[in-house]
Amino acid sequence: MSHYPNRFKIRVDSVTSMGIDIESELSVLLLDEDTPLEFIDPITVKVHASKVERSIAVKGTISVRAKAACARCLNELNYLVERDNFFAFVKIPHDENIDLTEQLREDIIVSLPIRLLCSDDCKGLCDVCGTNLNERTCECTHTEFIKESAFDGLDKLMDLKNKQDNEN
Ligand SMILES: [Zn+2]
Ligand SMILES: [Zn+2]
Structure with missing residues (x-):
C-alpha cells in the first residue's frame, strides 16, 4: 500500500x-x-x-x-x-x-x-518470427519490404498511366 x-x-x-x-x-x-x-x-x-x-x-x-x-x-x-x-x-x-x-x-x-x-x-519485432530486430536480423520477408514493393508497384502503375495520358 x-x-x-x-x-x-x-x-x-x-x-x-x-x-x-x-x-x-x-x-x-x-x-x-x-x-x-x-x-x-x-x-x-x-x-x-x-x-x-x-x-x-x-x-x-x-x-x-x-x-x-x-x-x-x-x-x-x-x-x-x-x-x-x-x-x-x-x-x-x-x-x-x-x-x-x-x-x-x-x-x-x-x-x-x-x-x-x-x-x-526502434526496429521492432519481426511480425513473422518475432525476432527483436534491434538485437538480431532474421531471414523473413518483412512488412516494411512488402509495403515498399507495393508503393513501387503503384509508382509503375502511375508511370504507365502518365505514358498512356501522354500518348492520348
Ligand atoms: Zn523498441
Ligand atoms: Zn523474422
Missing part, C-alpha cells in the same frame, strides 16, 4: 496574496485509469498558490515516473510524465481546503503519450 496521500488539497488559510510555494508527493493510486503505463509512486507536485480577490490561483508542475512497454519491440522502458503548465483557478470555498485532485488527475491523463517507443529508430 502507498503511504502517500491520494488527494491534492491546499489549506485555504495558508494561501496569502503574496502566494506560497507548495511541494507535495501524492499516491499514484489517484490515477485509477486504464492505461498501458504502470505509474511509480509518488506523483510530485510543485506549485505556487496565491490569493486573487475571492479566488485562489494555483500553477506549477506535476510529474510522475512510469514504466511501459515499447510499442514496437515490447521492451520495458521508463518514462517521465511531466506537465509543466498545471493551472487551476478556484473560488475560495467555505471549507478549510480546496481539493484539486480532479484537475491534477485530468492534467496527467491528457499529458500521456498515445504510444511510447524505446527509441525513435
Whole structure:
C-alpha cells in the first residue's frame, strides 16, 4: 500500500496574496485509469498558490515516473510524465481546503503519450518470427519490404498511366 496521500488539497488559510510555494508527493493510486503505463509512486507536485480577490490561483508542475512497454519491440522502458503548465483557478470555498485532485488527475491523463517507443529508430519485432530486430536480423520477408514493393508497384502503375495520358 502507498503511504502517500491520494488527494491534492491546499489549506485555504495558508494561501496569502503574496502566494506560497507548495511541494507535495501524492499516491499514484489517484490515477485509477486504464492505461498501458504502470505509474511509480509518488506523483510530485510543485506549485505556487496565491490569493486573487475571492479566488485562489494555483500553477506549477506535476510529474510522475512510469514504466511501459515499447510499442514496437515490447521492451520495458521508463518514462517521465511531466506537465509543466498545471493551472487551476478556484473560488475560495467555505471549507478549510480546496481539493484539486480532479484537475491534477485530468492534467496527467491528457499529458500521456498515445504510444511510447524505446527509441525513435526502434526496429521492432519481426511480425513473422518475432525476432527483436534491434538485437538480431532474421531471414523473413518483412512488412516494411512488402509495403515498399507495393508503393513501387503503384509508382509503375502511375508511370504507365502518365505514358498512356501522354500518348492520348
Ligand atoms: Zn523498441
Ligand atoms: Zn523474422
